[in-house]
Amino acid sequence: MTVFADLVGQDDAVETLSRAAAAAARIVAGDTGAQGAMTHAWIFTGPPGSGRSVAARAFAAALQCERDGVGCGECHGCHTALGGTHADIRYVVPEGLSIGVNEMRALVLRAGTAPSGGRWQAVVIEDADRLTEAAGNALLKAVEEPPPRTVFLLCTPSTHPDDISVTIRSRCRVVPLRQPSAEAVAEVLVRRDGIAPDVASWAAAASQGHVGRAKRLARDTDARSRREAVLTVPRRLTGVGACFDAASALIEAAEAEAAAAFAETDAAERAALEQALGAGGTGRGATGAMRGAAGQLKDLEKRQKSRFTRSQRDALDRALVDLAGFYRDVLITSLRAPVEVVHTDTAAQSSAAAGKWSPESTLRRLEAILACREAIEQNVKPKIAVEAMMLNLWRG
Numbered sequence: 021m022t023v024f025a026d027l028v029g030q031d032d033a034v035e036t037l038s039r040a041a042a043a044a045a046r047i048v049a050g051d052t053g054a055q056g057a058m059t060h061a062w063i064f065t066g067p068p069g070s071g072r073s074v075a076a077r078a079f080a081a082a083l084q085c086e087r088d089g090v091g092c093g094e095c096h097g098c099h100t101a102l103g104g105t106h107a108d109i110r111y112v113v114p115e116g117l118s119i120g121v122n123e124m125r126a127l128v129l130r131a132g133t134a135p136s137g138g139r140w141q142a143v144v145i146e147d148a149d150r151l152t153e154a155a156g157n158a159l160l161k162a163v164e165e166p167p168p169r170t171v172f173l174l175c176t177p178s179t180h181p182d183d184i185s186v187t188i189r190s191r192c193r194v195v196p197l198r199q200p201s202a203e204a205v206a207e208v209l210v211r212r213d214g215i216a217p218d219v220a221s222w223a224a225a226a227s228q229g230h231v232g233r234a235k236r237l238a239r240d241t242d243a244r245s246r247r248e249a250v251l252t253v254p255r256r257l258t259g260v261g262a263c264f265d266a267a268s269a270l271i272e273a274a275e276a277e278a279a280a281a282f283a284e285t286d287a288a289e290r291a292a293l294e295q296a297l298g299a300g301g302t303g304r305g306a307t308g309a310m311r312g313a314a315g316q317l318k319d320l321e322k323r324q325k326s327r328f329t330r331s332q333r334d335a336l337d338r339a340l341v342d343l344a345g346f347y348r349d350v351l352i353t354s355l356r357a358p359v360e361v362v363h364t365d366t367a368a369q370s371s372a373a374a375g376k377w378s379p380e381s382t383l384r385r386l387e388a389i390l391a392c393r394e395a396i397e398q399n400v401k402p403k404i405a406v407e408a409m410m411l412n413l414w415r416g
């Protein structure tokens with residue numbers, strides 16, 4: 021199994037990356053003619069779940085491969101890289117809503133040093149669309165004049181200026197990833213995760229090509245029941261009051277999911293910080309330390325709040341994608357489009373709705389969901405955006 025094995029349904033990208041990794045290995049071996057075939061900055065784009073970070077991580081691993089950069093998946097370089105412990109690979113995985121300038125400056129500084137393993141320094145930045153402007157500028161300097169053996173791997177939804185600055189984009193080679201087919205997703209769930217084929221097929225279709233989400237649906241009963249609750253929304257919208265109730269339920273479910281995801285981590289982080297700061301100590305020294313500690317605790321609370329908000333938005337977005345899948349099913353049923361429905365378990369409801377609604381009104385409902393996702397992305401209060409959406413879903 022090569023390092024690219026988990027990059028589902030992305031043959032073009034795998035070929036591009038394999039070729040570049042092989043050229044990179046020739047450069048390490050002293051072949052100056054290979055310089056032109058390697059690029060120091062890359063952007064991986066594609067819809068959520070298509071494997072942007074999987075691709076970036078696999079490429080970073082192939083750059084460390086000891087067997088001519090093939091990314092064999094077996095040598096020490098590949099192994100430590102895939103395990104996340106390779107000394108020359110740094111990951112930026114933002115927990116909150118943005119990646120700040122200080123984090124980026126520190127990273128750029130460390131990326132400027134020579135790789136300890138003698139191959140390449142790789143910097144993987146997930147969600148590079150969350151770089152603040154200042155952080156983007158710090159990164160731009162490094163991308164403009166990269167150290168000779170440093171590679172920057174950025175993951176963003178697209179190369180739209182909202183996602184990545186035009187100047188950074190102009191310095192990068194872009195690897196577009198596709199939404200993998202349901203068959204390809206099901207295949208990897210069976211092979212890699214040992215999931216039963218029928219469950220894998222259902223989860224792959226229900227997740228709409230999102231590999232990580234498909235795995236969660238196949239494995240996690242909580243994720244499955246949250247999805248089922250979301251799919252009851254269309255039939256519950258019987259009046260204005262019901263719309264507001266459905267909106268509250270959706271928001272509360274997202275809040276609960278986010279709170280559950282981080283409750284333990286939050287408490288553990290706080291306890292660790294309090295201990296480090298000597299909480300509970302007595303005497304003049306301890307009092308002085310506690311005064312400085314208040315600021316650090318405030319910082320921690322701010323970070324945790326940002327992480328919670330992000331996680332809540334992600335949970336809400338997953339619900340909206342599931343909901344959009346239902347209205348898409350209605351639309352393809354009324355148009356008799358020759359494609360598979362997303363939610364096989366609500367096929368009876370979507371086909372009943374297709375008999376009742378005109379394609380135009382179904383399309384308006386789909387658009388209401390897209391508008392809601394965009395509004396939330398642009399910081400409209402989720403409750404307000406979701407309430408407006410529910411009313412539009414009801415009216416059609």
Ligand SMILES: [Zn+2]
Nearest residue numbers: 085092095098
């Ligand atoms: Zn290898």
